[in-house]
Amino acid sequence: xxxxxxxxxxxxxxxxxxxxxxxxxxxxxxxxxxxxxxGIMEEHGYRPxxxxxxxxxxxxxxxxxxxxxxxxxxxxHPFFVDVMSMFKKTMGAEGYDLLFFSNEKFHKNxxxxxxxxxxxxxxxxIIIGGDEVEPSVYELDQSEIPCIGIDLPLSGKHxxxxxxxxxxxxxxxxxxxxxxxxRNIAFIGGxxxxxxxxxxxxxxxxxxxxxxxxxxxxxxxxxxxxxxSGFIAMNELLxxxxxxxxxxxxxxxxxxxxxxxxxxxxxxxxxxxxIGCDDITASRYIDPPLTxxxxxxxxxxxxxxxxxxxxxxxxxxxxxxxxxxxxxxRESCSEKKRQLR
Amino acid sequence: xxxxxxxxxxxxxxxxxxxxxxxxxxxxxxxxxxxxxxGIMEEHGYRPxxxxxxxxxxxxxxxxxxxxxxxxxxxxHPFFVDVMSMFKKTMGAEGYDLLFFSNEKFHKNxxxxxxxxxxxxxxxxIIIGGDEVEPSVYELDQSEIPCIGIDLPLSGKHxxxxxxxxxxxxxxxxxxxxxxxxRNIAFIGGxxxxxxxxxxxxxxxxxxxxxxxxxxxxxxxxxxxxxxSGFIAMNELLxxxxxxxxxxxxxxxxxxxxxxxxxxxxxxxxxxxxIGCDDITASRYIDPPLTxxxxxxxxxxxxxxxxxxxxxxxxxxxxxxxxxxxxxxRESCSEKKRQLR
DNA sequence: GAAACAATATAAAACGGTTTCGTTCATATG
DNA sequence: CATATGAACGAAACCGTTTTATATTGTTTC
Numbered sequence: 001x002x003x004x005x006x007x008x009x010x011x012x013x014x015x016x017x018x019x020x021x022x023x024x025x026x027x028x029x030x031x032x033x034x035x036x037x038x039g040i041m042e043e044h045g046y047r048p049x050x051x052x053x054x055x056x057x058x059x060x061x062x063x064x065x066x067x068x069x070x071x072x073x074x075x076x077h078p079f080f081v082d083v084m085s086m087f088k089k090t091m092g093a094e095g096y097d098l099l100f101f102s103n104e105k106f107h108k109n110x111x112x113x114x115x116x117x118x119x120x121x122x123x124x125x126i127i128i129g130g131d132e133v134e135p136s137v138y139e140l141d142q143s144e145i146p147c148i149g150i151d152l153p154l155s156g157k158h159x160x161x162x163x164x165x166x167x168x169x170x171x172x173x174x175x176x177x178x179x180x181x182x183r184n185i186a187f188i189g190g191x192x193x194x195x196x197x198x199x200x201x202x203x204x205x206x207x208x209x210x211x212x213x214x215x216x217x218x219x220x221x222x223x224x225x226x227x228x229s230g231f232i233a234m235n236e237l238l239x240x241x242x243x244x245x246x247x248x249x250x251x252x253x254x255x256x257x258x259x260x261x262x263x264x265x266x267x268x269x270x271x272x273x274x275i276g277c278d279d280i281t282a283s284r285y286i287d288p289p290l291t292x293x294x295x296x297x298x299x300x301x302x303x304x305x306x307x308x309x310x311x312x313x314x315x316x317x318x319x320x321x322x323x324x325x326x327x328x329x330r331e332s333c334s335e336k337k338r339q340l341r
Numbered sequence: 342x343x344x345x346x347x348x349x350x351x352x353x354x355x356x357x358x359x360x361x362x363x364x365x366x367x368x369x370x371x372x373x374x375x376x377x378x379x380g381i382m383e384e385h386g387y388r389p390x391x392x393x394x395x396x397x398x399x400x401x402x403x404x405x406x407x408x409x410x411x412x413x414x415x416x417x418h419p420f421f422v423d424v425m426s427m428f429k430k431t432m433g434a435e436g437y438d439l440l441f442f443s444n445e446k447f448h449k450n451x452x453x454x455x456x457x458x459x460x461x462x463x464x465x466x467i468i469i470g471g472d473e474v475e476p477s478v479y480e481l482d483q484s485e486i487p488c489i490g491i492d493l494p495l496s497g498k499h500x501x502x503x504x505x506x507x508x509x510x511x512x513x514x515x516x517x518x519x520x521x522x523x524r525n526i527a528f529i530g531g532x533x534x535x536x537x538x539x540x541x542x543x544x545x546x547x548x549x550x551x552x553x554x555x556x557x558x559x560x561x562x563x564x565x566x567x568x569x570s571g572f573i574a575m576n577e578l579l580x581x582x583x584x585x586x587x588x589x590x591x592x593x594x595x596x597x598x599x600x601x602x603x604x605x606x607x608x609x610x611x612x613x614x615x616i617g618c619d620d621i622t623a624s625r626y627i628d629p630p631l632t633x634x635x636x637x638x639x640x641x642x643x644x645x646x647x648x649x650x651x652x653x654x655x656x657x658x659x660x661x662x663x664x665x666x667x668x669x670x671r672e673s674c675s676e677k678k679r680q681l682r
Numbered sequence: 683g684a685a686a687c688a689a690t691a692t693a694a695a696a697c698g699g700t701t702t703c704g705t706t707c708a709t710a711t712g
Numbered sequence: 713c714a715t716a717t718g719a720a721c722g723a724a725a726c727c728g729t730t731t732t733a734t735a736t737t738g739t740t741t742c
Contacts, residue, residue: 002459004728015692020730030690047456051401052728055392055697062440076426078419085417092443097461099403099440102433115388118343120438227622256626281568285597287628345698356722361700371720393698397727 003046011044012037023048054121063091063308064122065100066113068137068152069130077225078280079251079297080128083150086301087126094309096123112136117145124312126304127152129196146311148304151196153320158311160319162304164295166196167203172293172327173248173275174207180333182273186219186244188233188254197222200250200277219244223254230257238265245272246333252276252283252292259286259332273333289330296323344387352385353378364389395462404432404649405463406441407454409471409478409493418566419621420592420638421469424491427642428467435650437464453477458486465653467645468493470537487652489645492537494661499652501660503645505636507537508544513634513668514589514616515548521674523587523614527560529574529599530591538563541591541618560585564595571598579606586613587674593617593624593633600627600673614674630671637664 005023009016014033021029022037040046054060065084067074074080088098101116113136117125122145127137129151140147141156148154149161170187177185187204190197201220208215218240223229230249237244238261249255255276262272269288276283279294303321310316346364350357355374362370363378381387395401406425408415415421429439442457454477458466463486468478470492481488482497489495490502511528518526528545531538542561549556559581564570571590578585579602590596596617603613610629617624620635644662651657 005730006728016729017692017694017731018690021691024730026731028690033690045453045456047460049396049728050461051392051394051396052697053392053730055390055396055699055728056730057697060392065441075429076422081417081422088416088441088443089445092445095443095445097440097443099438100406100429102429102436102438104430104433104436112386115386118390119388120391260626282623282626285601285623285627287626287630289628346700347698357699358701358722358724359720362721365700367701369720374720390698393727394700395727396698396729397700399727 003044005046005048008037008041008044008046012040058121060121060123061095062097062099062120062122064117064120064125065098066125066127066140067100067103067130068127068134073130073224074128078253078282079278079295080150082280082297083301083304084128086298087304088301090302090305091309094305096309113140114143114145117143124148124308126150126308127154129194133193133195146308148308148311150300150304153195155318157317158315160307160311160321162300162307162321162323163196164300164325165322166199167206169250169277169293169295169325170200170203170248171207172325173277174204174211174213176275176291176327176329176333177246177248177273178211178213180273182246182333183213184219184242184244185213185246185248186216186221186237188221188223188230188247188249188258190223190225190250192222197250204248216242216244218242223249223251223257225251225254227253227257227260230254231261232257234258234261235265238262238267246274247272248275248277250277252278252280252290255290255292255332256282256286259288259290269332275333279328284330288332291330291333292328294326294328296326299323344385346387346389349378349382349385349387353381399462401462401464402436403438403440403461403463405458405461405466406439407466407468407481408441408444409468409475414471414565415469419594419623420619420636421491423621423638424642424645425469427639428645429642431643431646432650435646437650454481455484455486458484465489465649467491467649468495470535474534474536487649489649489652491641491645494536496659498658499656501648501652501662503641503648503662503664504537505641505666506663507540508547510591510618510634510636510666511541511544511589512548513666514618515545515552515554517616517632517668517670517674518587518589518614519552519554521614523674524554525560525583525585526554526587526589527557527562527578527585528589528591529562529564529571529595531564531566533563538591545589557583559583564590564592564598566592566595568594568598568601571595572602573598575599575602576606579603579608587615588613589616589618591618593619593621593631596631596633596673597623597627600629600631610673616674620669625671629673632671632674633669635667635669637667640664 005016005019009019019037022034124146127149141154141159146158151163154161189201205215221233223233247258249258255274262269276290276292279292283290283292300323307319346357346360350360363375465487468490482495482500487499492504495502530542546556562574564574588599590599596615603610617631617633620633624631624633641664648660
């Protein structure tokens with residue numbers, strides 16, 4: 001059923017070498033021979049074996065995808081889904097397939113990322129931001145394998161990263177609050193150990209200072225970028241004696257959780273101003289439509305693909321790209337809403 | 342840097358064969374030898390090459406993932422994202438990694454799915470429902486390669502599929518409408534050529550008949566399961582002289598589009614009853630929270646993994662699973678809402 | 683008609699593993 | 713002591729390709 005190059009060669013009455021050369025577009029093959037062999041290959045639906053090819057060539061046309069951090073985390077986070085969608089599309093256009101490593105296997109065999117990449121001999125890989133910097137990520141980062149991080153600052157010679165300008169994200173949010181007269185502003189970030197969370201928090205504190213607003217440590221909470229954690233964080237804020245009326249959540253999902261907490265506590269959502277981050281698809285449909293700092297997910301995915309491809313083909317070194325965020329004003333925090341209060 | 346089995350063997354002073362046997366857990370290797378070799382492997386971070394292994398073994402521990410239909414379609418549809426998330430997790434626990442085929446490559450080289458699977462020698466594959474049955478899918482379906490379809494009825498000897506009971510989905514929706522007194526019910530389905538769309542439409546017509554309700558062809562629209570198509574379909578419905586007040590959309594995303602169309606047309610959303618399908622995460626957060634027929638995405642993903650695994654390991658034949666849907670009542674169509682009218 | 687040159691084709695070694703079948707050696711058996 | 717037994721290991725063939733070096737043609741050229 002499944003043909004090998006040997007059988008094709010026999011059928012065509014030529015040597016393996018000739019068939020192989022046809023597959024690989026060598027130019028020392030006669031036109032009519034080529035024609036005939038091509039016909040036979042087509043007829044029998046022959047495809048060269050990936051294993052055999054990648055064993056001898058050193059190229060696989062496969063890139064690995066690693067969701068760092070908690071088991072399976074981020075695979076279904078809307079932000080990463082959108083980024084990966086564009087990444088997949090762009091890499092696909094260049095002829096690359098994507099190998100998603102299962103984290104479960106890692107944990108069971110106590111394996112590391114580098115070993116997996118070597119095992120599959122991937123041309124490169126993309127690492128989707130984990131909560132913290134695992135030793136295993138560092139090892140891969142420092143290796144010869146080109147890799148690029150999403151929301152994860154890699155520093156190796158053959159690495160790079162793409163992420164939004166995190167300080168600016170916070171700046172846009174706080175500035176918007178400030179202009180609308182909000183003064184009691186809380187911050188819900190991701191895990192303390194996560195890099196982007198740190199950058200956003202730092203940016204938040206900086207710009208608060210710039211506007212002369214006080215940063216209350218009690219008003220700084222940490223979640224995990226998913227909805228439930230925003231809900232929990234907001235509940236903690238609501239329980240405090242002095243409760244903030246403005247909340248900047250470092251992800252739309254957490255912002256949605258915060259909104260839910262406010263509603264379920266019996267308070268009126270109109271009395272709060274909420275800004276999220278990411279601009280996931282859902283955010284314009286929820287109630288109230290969410291004001292958010294948009295991350296350009298398409299651009300991030302595309303840039304990741306371009307940079308990775310460049311690293312693979314041209315041994316480009318250490319490239320990192322910062323993408324500009326953009327404020328999207330909707331009703332959860334807007335001028336119109338302010339006037340209602 | 343990257344070690345081969347030969348080098349490990351030399352370092353340990355044993356033959357390749359012995360090292361290989363240790364890797365593959367043969368029992369004719371002495372305990373102390375094993376210990377020593379294992380130590381050396383560990384020390385040098387040695388991992389056997391996937392290519393070399395899969396060349397000789399016939400097993401790869403990799404399963405292919407195919408998004409059938411339009412380029413890249415469904416990769417970021419929330420329903421499939423959730424299903425795949427659980428599928429990935431479950432397969433991962435069994436030691437499988439997932440290879441996502443790029444559709445772009447398909448189209449460029451005019452390749453077929455079967456050829457790709459053979460090229461990579463995947464142990465099996467999962468096909469995520471396309472809009473229509475492509476010849477390429479049929480070919481794979483009929484092949485020796487175990488594959489299972491999500492929302493795609495495969496019929497080959499080595500194939501199976503998992504999907505929700507589509508007729509029942511429609512039945513639950515219409516029944517709910519009926520009990521709330523709705524009589525003018527429209528249907529927004531997926532592509533006419535898509536199987537699940539056909540099943541849901543058929544179920545819809547059947548149950549409408551059962552309740553003695555008229556089925557107006559003008560009130561049957563077709564989208565593509567994404568938001569925009571629901572928006573367009575609803576606008577078409579609104580333009581009609583006789584406009585339905587109840588709409589069942591075959592996906593939450595289309596339902597969201599329908600809601601948006603109603604709002605943007607200047608009508609009051611309270612005057613309409615909308616039911617979606619899937620119960621994606623966003624549906625409980627939107628305005629109004631969406632009444633929907635829930636599909637058990639976790640179960641679908643899990644079952645897909647179990648069945649596929651079974652097919653790979655035990656040559657089980659043709660297994661298909663129908664999963665029960667469940668009505669989730671929220672405010673877009675509820676008793677409370679009815680009383681407001 | 684011989685020499686030189688292209689243009690095509692092939693043989694064979696690699697790539698990094700697995701697995702079958704022997705071989706070796708120590709121990710148990712009668 | 714001769715033999716059977718079994719544990720531990722190794723030689724070599726094989727998996728399906730690519731690629732280098734070499735061989736075989738057929739044409740020119742002088």
